[in-house]
Amino acid sequence: EQLIEIAKKALQDLFKETEESLKTTLSEKTENFLFEFPDTAYGLPLIYALEGVKINSLNELKKFFERIKESLTQSNDAITLALNYLYLSEIALAVDYIKGIDKSSEFYGFLGDTIQRTLGVQLVDGRIPAVAVLLGRVESDKLLSIIKELQEKRILTFLIGAVAEEFLKTGQRHGFEAYVVAVGTKIEHTVFVIDWAVRASLIFGGQTAGDKDAIIDYVRKRINAFAISFGSLDEKAVAMAVGAAVLAIPVITDQSLPDVSIPEIAEYPLLTSEKDHSKIVRKAIETRGLKIVVEKPPIPVSYGPAFEGERVRKEDSFIEFGGQKTPAFEWVRMMEASEVEDEKVEIIGTDWQNRYEQGGRMPLGIIVKVAGKKMQKDFEPVIERQIHTFINEAEGLWHIGQRDINWIRISKKAKQAGIRLEHLGLIIMSMTKARFRSIVDRVEVLLYVDEKDVLTLREEARQEYRRRDLRLARLTDEEVDEFYSCLLCQSFAPKHVCVITPERPGLCGAFTWLDAKASYEIEPTGGNQPVEKGKLIDPVYGRYSGVDEYVKKHSGGEIQTINLYSIMENPMTSCGCFECIVAVTPEANGVLIVNRGYSGMTPIGMKFSTIAGMIGGGVQTPGFMGVGVNYITSRKFLKGDGGIRRVVWMPKELKERIKDSFQKRAEEEGVPELFQKIADETVCEDIECLINYLSKVGHPALQMEPII
Ligand code: SF4
Ligand code: NI
Ligand code: NI
Structure with a gap:
């Protein structure tokens, strides 16, 4: 009750502040002045999600502000009070944004749609098990150790206020890749994180804007x-805590306060006290009722995805392997159980201790022998590809490439922390x-470090890589007995089902058919399940009776039938984390494809x-339709609608990325000049110009039967 009184007071203050700054802004700009936060389709996302009002002009902003004013004169329940505070904060941030206050700062500011979609898969598959907001002021060594703890637990952390400034001052790595983002300096900036939370319901959850109760739920x-x-x-902090509680975001404080709950707002305690900073993260996890399992190899440096993206530059590296400078490769081999000595890491080479201690460069052949009753030859590349992640997740270790073009660096700092050569093996093994x-x-x-050995074994590995590639090329939808589903995104998009086939990878790009198959073997009750193909009803559109049954059942009856190879008729659904969107462009009688990182305009x-x-x-x-990048160059790409010839426009960066495999496919289709005829943003960004260009170059789509 006392807290509610404090929050009320804060609300009135914030109201006055915002009224002032809104007034000056209105006097400087016209009422019709248009604005939008960078990279979002949702206006002011919180207000849009909960109230269904999309605000993109000062006029609309003012109107909504009046609405709050009205509501303040009435006596309100705790939830309305809490939401009003959040809305006002969002408006205040919008006004700051219009004034350009946020613009040139080193803080992240508004969190856009793109990064949210990019992180979609990590959020659903548990690589990011939770999101934390840190605010207030604390000594920097304590802050750093708390952030380290959160990073090791893979929790994405947003910093607000003094802690954000403090952290930036330390010069530590930050940003989404590092799992720690300095959002802004004012307590109101917390709303940018709340924006992110509610927007998930629209991006992934298929919720309707304005459906307040459903979205809060x-x-x-x-x-x-x-x-x-x-x-x-x-x-202000108290008012923000009351607001956060509506969305089940409990606040842990390091002050000694009695624990407080407001039952009419939330089932979670509003404020929980934990004075010991070494326990505060655990307390928070417990209070929110989370279970977070940390897998860490026995190494003397930090470990986790937060350290994955960190680069080890040349001048910071102690030693490197591969990278075309020394011969190197990595190779996972399935063996009989009797041929594998479990948990053994062996380094094979002359005088290797001394050579390692000197630093510089070394050849390195990594052979990983695995055995298991449920192991299959097909899973070798699936495991092999993870070596990249396994090594990168170690702080101060860096890995790029794969197979015989891999490149590993160990930083000087990691060496000082005690990283030895055998740790590479230990990481991969554990x-x-x-x-x-x-x-x-x-x-x-087995780690081979003598050039002679590495060269011989690399030759053997290369033959195996070639055999694998041949086998993969022969994997077609017709050849396999079953497809796999991916239901991971259902934790955000409850009706969405990805059907993954050899020729149609998951739309987020994270799952090929082999990955899904392996992950089913690993976790038979997990997100990837076998899908019986059943009868092939239509080979051109890619319709299978078994797929239909499966999708119907797992979309809760929502989706009756899907065509795997069509965008026009009963296409597959999308969740929110697709790498690309294919969109029919009727005037051009084709489709355009736009990738997630492209922020410019498209011809539609x-x-x-x-x-x-x-x-x-x-x-x-x-x-x-949302698709994965690799589907574009599949033989089954829009097969029912005319295939690859339909592609009329793609952003340049996407074109570059798929150039080689696209060219191969185009030649196979008998249109070797297709790639050159596809427009990009340097040619045009509007439809008339696109049509002119297509007819000028004689794009084959114009000759095809109507797509609609
Ligand atoms: Fe989500 Fe589909 Fe990717 Fe699975 S494959 S994580 S369902 S987008
Ligand atoms: Ni690393
Ligand atoms: Ni998804």
Whole structure:
């Protein structure tokens, strides 16, 4: 009750502040002044999601502000009070944004749609098990160790206020890759994180804007978030905590306060006290009711995805392997159990200790021998590809490439921390056992460091890579007995089902058919399940009776039938984390493809974020479809609608990325000049210009039968 009084007071203050700054802004700009936060299709996302009002002009902003004013004169329940505070904060941030206050700072500011979609898969598959907000003020060594702890637990952390400034001052790595983002300096900036939470319901959940109760319920159930507040709480912080509680975001404070709950707002305690900073993260996790399992190899440096993206530059590296400078390769081999000595790491080479201690460069052949009752030859490349992640997740270790073009660096700092050569083997051994525990019973890692050995074994490995590639090329939808589903995104998009076939990877790009198959073997009750193909009803559109049955059942009856190879008729649904969108462009009698990173305009008059906002949530939207990059160059790409010839426009960066495989496919289709005829943003961004260009170059789509 007392807290509610404090929050009320804060609300009135914030109201006055905002009224002032809104007034000055209105006097400087016209009422029709248009604005939008960078990279979002959702206006002011919180207000849009909960109230269904999309605000893109000062006029609309003012109107909504008046609405709050009205509501303040009435006596309100605690939830309305809490929401009003959040809305006002969002408006205040919008006004700051219009004034350009946020613009040139080193803080991240508004969190856009793109990064949210990019992180979609990590959020659903548990690589990011929770989101934390840190606010207030604390000494920097304590802050750093708390952030380290959160990073090791793979929790994505947003910093607000003094802690954000403090952290930036330390010069530590930050940003989404590092799992720690300095959002802004004011307590109001917390709303940018709340924006992110509610927007998930629209991007992934297929919720309708304005459906307030459903969206609040969605966020409470599906977004695992908590806040930790350092130092004394001022009025604004209390009001923000009350607001956060509505969305089941508990606040842990390091002040001694009695624990407080407001039952009419949330089932979680609003404020929980934990004075010991070494326990505060655990307390937060417990309070939010989360279970977070950390898998860490026995190494003397930090470990986790937060350290994956860190680069080890040449001048910082102690030693490197491969990278075309020394011969190197990595090769996972399935063996009989009797041929594998479990948990053994062996280094084979003359005088290797001394050579390692000197630093510089060394050849390196990594052979990972695995055995397991459920292991299959097909899983070798699936495990092999993870070596990249396993090594990169170690702080101060860096890995790129794969097979015989791999490149590994160990930084000077990691060396000082005690990283030895055998740690490379230990990391691969223990992580392979941890992540693939149900298919792999025994793992042995051999590290060869003599050039002569590496060259001979590399030749053997190369022959095996070639055999694998041949086999992969022969894997077709017709050849295999079953497909796999992916239901991971259902934790955000409850009706969405990805059907993954050898020739159609998951739309997020994270799952090929082999990956899905392996992950089913690893976790038979997990997100990937076999899908019986049943009868082939239509080979051109890719319709299978078994797929239909499966999708119908797992979309809760929502989707009756899908065509795997069509965008026009009963296409597959999309969740929110697609790498690309294919969109029918009727005037050009074809389709355009736009990738997630492209922020410019497309010839259908919409940006990626706008189209993306129209399609997710597990519904079929003929004419639009989310796809993975690799599907574009599959033989089954839009087979039912005319295939690859339909592609008339792609952003340049996407073109470059798929150039080689696209060219190969185009030649196979008998249109070797197709790639050159596809327009990009340097040619045109509007439809008339596109049509002119296509007819000038004689694009084959214009000759095809009508797509609609
Ligand atoms: Fe989500 Fe589909 Fe990717 Fe699975 S394959 S994580 S369902 S987008
Ligand atoms: Ni690393
Ligand atoms: Ni998804």
